Amino acid sequence: MTAPRPQATDDLSILTVRLASPRGFCAGVERAIRTVEDTLSQYGRPVFVRHEIVHNVHVVSRLAAMGAVFVESLDEVPSDRPVVFSAHGAPISAHQKADSRHLVKIDATCPLVLKVHNQTRRHIAAGRHVILIGHAGHPEVIGTMGQAPDGGSITLIETEDEASKVSLPDAPLAYVTQTTLSVDETRGIIDVLKSRFPDIAGPAKEDICYATSNRQAAVKATAPGTDLFVVIGSETSSNSVRLVETALAAGSAKAVLTDGADSFDWSLCDAARSIGVSAGASAPEELVEAFLTTLAKKRPIKIESVETAKENIVFKPALRLAS
Ligand code: SF4
Incomplete structure (x- = not known):
């Protein structure tokens, strides 16, 4: 879905705020x-x-x-x-x-991460060497690398360049991915792997989860033409960092990550006429509300919602409470 570009009003003091949806908790x-x-x-x-x-x-x-x-x-x-x-x-x-x-x-491992663990173990049990596409040091990557019983049946790659050069054991191959990657970058890496190793096994679609894909798609529709894009989320949050990159790639003049209104550099909004706002999958909606409330105290704002998908996924609780 392509959303219209922001319509800045004639009144220069009014800031148009484009609010991406879905955003926040998955x-x-x-x-x-x-x-x-x-x-x-x-x-x-x-x-x-x-x-x-x-x-x-x-x-x-x-x-x-x-x-x-x-x-x-x-x-x-x-x-x-x-x-x-x-x-x-x-x-x-x-x-x-x-x-x-x-x-x-x-x-409390997310069921969608468990799905990747299960795929990884199945590939290894079938004698395949697994290529994991992900970011070194991220806890999800450490967990997925740790599904190999001997620690040696998985190779991590992070970029298209690595995909084009990596040397691998002489064995059938498979790939899995971290769930919170950039959809576009990952597609490029998978294309390189498939062109080098046409028989490589993999999921029907990459393992990037619905929440990561939906939030990136919403940011892509929201960001074009905005002077600033604000992603609410923490620096350690992979999917939040990917949203900042997505906003820049989609045409926002500047994109920043912030933990919320208390630590945000409000001077960034001074010269802006339109800003986009989203939140990573681990950021509560209260932080978005607090950000907008503080912003509205500084300048008159006009909010435009840009919704690209509806989400209604709920996972079963991990702990059955004793009655
Ligand atoms: S972003 Fe959310 S839904 Fe996606 S894998 Fe992580 S916890 Fe699960």
Whole structure:
């Protein structure tokens, strides 16, 4: 769907705000946050969480205030307290370690990440060498790399250039992808792989999740012609960073990521006549509302909604609460 370009009004003081939809929380993030809340209500505080449950500073501090303790190593989890695994997924070794310590483990891995884990394990079991397209060091990539029992059946690539040069074992090949990549860049990488290795196995569509694709499509429709594009989300959030890149590629003059109204550089809006606004999949809608409320106190605004899809996906809870 192509949305019309922003219609700046004749009154130069009025700022046109184009609000991208869908934006903000996805089903996997809602489920993960609820998992921590449910675990707190079932087991009391503290509840330990392996890694930030989702990549958003506001969400993490709210849950920390409720009694969640975020740790990077399972060694930091006392044996008598439950541990929640984050939405990004974990390597097999982390599950084994929690099990060997008999920890109460609640897995909030997004079902769409689990789907990639399952595909990866199936390919390896069928004797294929797996190419993972993703960003080195991201927890989801660490979790997917950790699905190989010997650690050696997966090669990570990040760019088209790497896809064109990577040397691989002499074995049947398959590819999987991180769920929160740029749709356009990933398509280019897959095209290079398919041209080099015509028999490579892969998903019918890349593994980029519905939420990432929908948010990028909404930003593509919202950004053209805007003077500034504001993505609300944290620096650690891969899908939020991709939205900034998408806005620039789609024709916004400038695009920035912000954790919210409190830390935003409001001088960026001074000379703008139209701005676009979206939020990453881990950013709560309250942050968008607070941003717009603060903006409206600084300048008169006219809001245009640009909706490219409706979402109604809900995942089953990870924890069945005892009644
Ligand atoms: S961004 Fe996609 S993969 Fe990640 S939690 Fe949300 S739905 Fe799941």
